[in-house]
Amino acid sequence: MKNLVILGAGTSGTMMANHLVSKLPKDEWKITIVDQYKTHYYQPGFLFLPFDIYTTKQVKKNGKKFIPKGVNYIQEKIELIKPEENKVSLENGETLNYDILIVATGTKIAPDETEGMDGPMWHKNIFDFYTYEGAKALRNKLREWEGGKLVIHITEMPIKCPVAPLEFAFLADSFFKNKGMRDKVDITFVTPLDGAFTKPKATEALHYLLEEKGIKEVTDFNIERVDYENNKIIDYADTEVDYDLLVTVPTNMGDALIERSGLGDDLNYIPTNKTTLQTEAHENIFAIGDCTNLPASKAGSVAHFEAEILTENILRYIDGRELKEEFDGHANCFIETGNGKALLIDFNYTTEPVEGTFPFPGVGPLSLLKESRTNHMGKMAFRWIYWNMLIKGVHIPFVSATMSKKGKKLEN
Amino acid sequence: MEKTYLQSIIQINEEGYLTDFTQWTKEIGAEIAKEQGIEMTDKHWEVIDYIHDKYKNEEALSIRGIKKSGVINIKEFYELFPGGPLKKATLIAGIPKPKSCI
Structure with missing residues (x-):
């Protein structure tokens, strides 16, 4: 029997388990998936939770429900990946051998990377909405907040779902309008990039949204620290932005496991071939989703398209055939x-x-x-x-893994 | 769009960034810098070399990366390229500016 091990049972890992269980011969391959957490979150829902659009129940389910029969599911923390020995050790002392490893450990927020961010005011008047806990704490805050300066802030790129902060600003505008208190709230969007929109066509088509909604922009802002005593964020050029309520997207980093195992870059992302999804360092280790260093968006739709191509490449790798250099960075986002x-x-x-x-x-x-x-x-x-x-790996009709140019107003 | 620098016709986008890195030369970089009010020094070029390395390896540019580069600290980076340092340094380096998905 050969072993295929998947690390992480989030969006990518769960999809891969579902794809591969029906493709790999059961008498030759044992598939194992490892994740320390019991709950599978619908992460796009974290955007809606703070505004009471979704309930907590709508964004989480028991992860086990989505792992197919025939896949060995281990709920345990992963201690170390040992690529030279083709082994993974778990916190309980158990060791897993693998012939093929798929890393799908995602990305996490790291508020401790910024001075003053996760200090005494964390989840008091400084919030994230990229975690279940953060989104829920922010919901409770917004239910009773009486207004003031709302600052929506991106610490540094890359972040998961790069448009989510902007969506948060738009939804906040609607939320306060509906509550009849928009005049009491000042909304400012603070970004390290040169605008809320950064691509010429999107800027042209969409900048009106900010003007229409009265959302101010502070651009080229690279945060140095949060002064939580005086409620302001300060950047390297000494620009200051005052807030009453700070909704920040902290630095995003790959899992600490990747750093411990010596597999990551500066931000613990795994150097990965951007067309085949094979890791650069080890031919029997593949990476998918937010844990890679791919210059694509960190988003579920990207993971979905990657999963279709990675499944094909795992089968090719097993047969000793050349990998398909097919992934084109396709993303599709509402x-x-x-x-x-x-x-x-x-x-x-x-x-x-x-x-x-x-x-x-x-x-x-x-x-x-x-x-x-x-x-x-x-x-x-x-x-x-x-x-x-x-996440069950069912193909979504009419949506292909690579981007179609049909129906698009492209130049040339 | 096109623009002429030192008698060469260079392809640029709406924001002045080169769209074809192979057209870039150090002299053109210095001309772009002048338009931004920056007189290039050896220290500036060291930063541009670092940025080119990152670009060729398809690694993302960030303030964090600059901090760890060993080439320069962040305060100096702001002094060399006042305003938006990453935005200006990439413009001079002839590579795309750091961007999001829209």
Whole structure:
């Protein structure tokens, strides 16, 4: 018997277990998946939890439900990956041997990377919404907050779901309007990049959203520290931004396991071939999802497209065939703009988001880079698709793993 | 879009960033810097070399990376490229600016 071990039972790991269980011969391969946590979170829902749009129950389920029969599921903390010995050791002292290893340990927030961020005011008037605990604490705060300066802040790139902070700003505008207190709230979006939108076509098509909603931008802001005693964030150029409520996206880093095992870069992301998903250092170790250093967005849709290609490449690797250099960085993301509307963007490593229709060229029903109610319904329907199709590895009809150029207004 | 630097026609985007890195030369970099009010020194070029290395290895540029580069500290980086240092340094280096997905 040979062993294929998957580390992490989040979006990517669960998808891979579901894909591979039906593809690998059961009498030759044993598939094992390891994760220390019992709960599987619907992470896109963390955006909606603070505004009471989703309940806590809607964003979490027992992870075991999604691991297929025939896959050995171990709920234990991973201690170390030993690539030279093809072994993984667990915290309980157990050792797993592998012939093929798939790392899917994701990315985490690291608020301790910024001075003053996770000090005494953490989850008091400084919040994240990238964790279940953070999003829930922020929900409780927003239920009683009486207004003031709301600052939405990105610490440094790359972050998971790069548009989520902007969506948070849009939803906050709607939330306070609906509560009849928008005039009591000042919303500022603070980014290390040169704008809330950074690509020329998106800026042109979408900058009106910020103006329309009265959201201020502070750009090129590279935070040095949080002065939690005086409620301000300060950057390296000594620019200061005052807040009453700071909603920050802390530095994102790969799991500490990757650092312990000596497999990561500065941010604990694993150097990975961007077209095949094989790690650069070890030919029998593959990486998928947020844990890689791929220059793609860290997002569930990217993981979904990667999973289809990685499944093919695992089969090729087993047969000793050449790997398919197919992954193109494809991402497909709904962006909430508030008031029951949303945008949809579809792009890859080389093509920036443009206007058009999706998934059927010229028909839609979804429109790219344009606000619509249908797009919002798409985003809401996506929660069902996630739990019932996506992580179970069911192919989503008409949506291909690589980006289609049809129906898009591309230049040339 | 096109722009002429030192008698060479260079392809740029709407924001002035080179779209074809092979057209970049040190002299063109110095011209772009001048337009930004920056007179290039050896220290500036050391930073540009570091940025080119990162770019060729397809590694993301960040303030954190600059901090760990051993080339320069962050205060100096701001002094050399006032305003948005990453934005200006990439412009001069002839590579795309750091960006998000939209």
